[in-house]
Amino acid sequence: MAPHTQRTASQIVTNHSVGATVQVVIDSLFARIKSEEYPEGTRLPSERTLSSELGVARNTVRDALDVLESRNIIRRRAGSGSFVTYKSEAARPDSRTALAENTSPLDHLVVRGILEPEMVRLAVINMTPRDIMELDDILTQLEAVTTDSSDFIKAEEAFYRKIANGTGNPLLASCYELAIEACLQTFRSNLMRRHLTPKRIEVYQTQYNALFNAISSRDVETAVEYIKLHLIEEQKMLLQEG
Amino acid sequence: MAPHTQRTASQIVTNHSVGATVQVVIDSLFARIKSEEYPEGTRLPSERTLSSELGVARNTVRDALDVLESRNIIRRRAGSGSFVTYKSEAARPDSRTALAENTSPLDHLVVRGILEPEMVRLAVINMTPRDIMELDDILTQLEAVTTDSSDFIKAEEAFYRKIANGTGNPLLASCYELAIEACLQTFRSNLMRRHLTPKRIEVYQTQYNALFNAISSRDVETAVEYIKLHLIEEQKMLLQEG
DNA sequence: CAGATTTGGCCCGTAATTGGTTCAAGTTCA
DNA sequence: TGAACTTGAACCAATTACGGGCCAAATCTG
Numbered sequence A, B: 001m002a003p004h005t006q007r008t009a010s011q012i013v014t015n016h017s018v019g020a021t022v023q024v025v026i027d028s029l030f031a032r033i034k035s036e037e038y039p040e041g042t043r044l045p046s047e048r049t050l051s052s053e054l055g056v057a058r059n060t061v062r063d064a065l066d067v068l069e070s071r072n073i074i075r076r077r078a079g080s081g082s083f084v085t086y087k088s089e090a091a092r093p094d095s096r097t098a099l100a101e102n103t104s105p106l107d108h109l110v111v112r113g114i115l116e117p118e119m120v121r122l123a124v125i126n127m128t129p130r131d132i133m134e135l136d137d138i139l140t141q142l143e144a145v146t147t148d149s150s151d152f153i154k155a156e157e158a159f160y161r162k163i164a165n166g167t168g169n170p171l172l173a174s175c176y177e178l179a180i181e182a183c184l185q186t187f188r189s190n191l192m193r194r195h196l197t198p199k200r201i202e203v204y205q206t207q208y209n210a211l212f213n214a215i216s217s218r219d220v221e222t223a224v225e226y227i228k229l230h231l232i233e234e235q236k237m238l239l240q241e242g
Numbered sequence C: 001c002a003g004a005t006t007t008g009g010c011c012c013g014t015a016a017t018t019g020g021t022t023c024a025a026g027t028t029c030a
Numbered sequence D: 001t002g003a004a005c006t007t008g009a010a011c012c013a014a015t016t017a018c019g020g021g022c023c024a025a026a027t028c029t030g
Helices: A018-033 A047-054 A058-070 A095-103 A105-126 A129-144 A149-166 A168-186 A188-195 A199-218 A220-241 B020-036 B047-054 B058-070 B094-103 B105-126 B129-145 B151-168 B170-184 B190-196 B198-216 B220-241
Strands: A074-077 A079-086 B075-078 B081-084
Touching: A018 A047, A018 A058, A047 A058, A047 A168, A095 B170, A105 A149, A105 A168, A105 A199, A105 A220, A105 B105, A105 B170, A129 A149, A129 A199, A149 A168, A149 A199, A149 B047, A168 B094, A168 B105, A168 B170, A199 A220, A199 B020, B020 B047, B020 B058, B047 B058, B058 B075, B094 B170, B094 B190, B105 B151, B105 B170, B105 B198, B105 B220, B129 B151, B129 B198, B151 B170
Parallel strands: none
Antiparallel strands: A074 A079, B075 B081
């Protein structure tokens, strides 16, 4: 191959101590990565596949991959493959996952602290007897859990959602739904599970039971008090993580 | 396994340190779920069926299902099956307009009454000097309006949005954004305009000015007091409509 | 109710794939 | 000629995929 061919402007990843063919392979692969043909996180074809596709020897492909790896564009793992680590500009997360990523556990607790007491207040007033019956069913499921933190979180979510819908205020319910989603899609659920010991599950079950009793007897202030207590409990847990 | 696996850019559910074949199965199943081939709540084929249909080993299917379950897209129950928990976008189209239609002006005011005082409180504490400068600019625009109610509403919205973002809590800001949207898409803005006489605009401008002064001087309690006063003002107006 | 069936949960050994390494020979060009 | 680059091949170690078997839970069936 001629020494001075291929001097395109896209030659961002350059290395003066490599051969011409290697540089061509580098440019070709990097162009594919930039164009999202191989998006971040994906595994690119095996070295043997690439060598046959590009019509070059496997060692040449390897030299090119060496450069790309040294530039932190890919990461290789023996037996597994070569994975793209390059973040393209076009990689823009959708609004919901973006929200989830930008929302810290503290942000989440703050919003819950604002919404939940008023939510409970409205729910106590506006829930129908049927709503309360359904909430009772959910509580039964919640109390059936002993160790499986995943099951517990699911039931907990249903419990809160029922209360949110029980307010009769769809806008408020949607706001709370936003908070749930922002929390679900993050690492927080994983963090939570670690701290959701059977003992703590039992504590929460007691608290939710008390909350339900206050709701079903239409005792607004007591219900609000219980939800605030529970929020404080969660704040403690968050601080303990540090 | 196939010699070279197709790796299109539609790889939404990504997981590093996952094998190539497993990733293909993940993409395939998630695509079916998104396309409503397996709607929410349905049971997808058994692992053994899937493995024979997709031509991969059952363990590979299981690895893929593990990822989907960890992403809260499916839920598995031993002896029962794997169930879709993912809520497809197509399943709830116009969720925003539907929300707007179901949200009454009273609902809207209730939510604002819950969010805005705490929002202002956080904003006073967390806004940067730059934020306050920009809020000042918006206020200037707001005070320039004399009769055009449409211009006034736009500036008003920008004013509130700036405060919401000034809290530094993206989740809280998103909740408020939801409230703004729910209000914008309804008849309410039309109703509002009828009552937005030049005289009333002037009253509001005075109130917003006072609110801004409290914010810029970091006077938390005064700022909260002003926003509450303004909310009461709006409540009055709503009641006058009958 | 009791047994059979289906389903997910789990384990292990084997085979295939993949990157890691080395070496020798061919090619290009100064 | 000599130095550089490329090629082809072989072998190794890590990882993954496969196939099968067995279990427990849930469901179906008689």
